[in-house]
Amino acid sequence: MPEDRFISIGALSKRTGVAVSAIRFYEDKGLLTALRTSGNQRRFLRSDIRRVSFILIAQKLGLGLVEIEKELAQLPQGRTPTVADWQKISRSMRRQLDEKINLLTLTRRKLDECIGCGCLSLTKCELYNREDRAGQAGPGPRFVLEG
DSSP: OOGGGEEEHHHHHHHHTOOHHHHHHHHHTTSOOOEEOTTOOEEEETTHHHHHHHHHHHHHTTOOHHHHHHHHTTSOSSSOOOHHHHHHHHHHHHHHHHHHHHHHHHHHHHHTSOOOOSOOOSTTHHHHSGGGHHHHTOSSOHHHHTO
């Protein structure tokens, strides 16, 4: 195995902008797998830069560690994932991402109007939510969550 396939935890941290402690946490959670040198130092595949990048993006999108772990479990261990490997994850996540995009788009639009929370504090509430009709459908922002 060529040595340049592997990087230290410090190099992975520097390259991804993720703290060493967070990388250890991801390893503990099974999101990353480190190899150990004879001196018991962690070595990661250079391709783990992409795994950590995926974790960062997925967290920004609001995915939890369980969801991220499920997706990363589809990737091979011990070799650089191929385009086909990443496409499999992309297909797996597409519906979930589309739902998040739709919710964000609806929320952005509704924040200018009424989100159906039943506060009746805006002048517009008289128009959109007269007599708190949204409250009869249940708690929370009905016009956004039930689209």
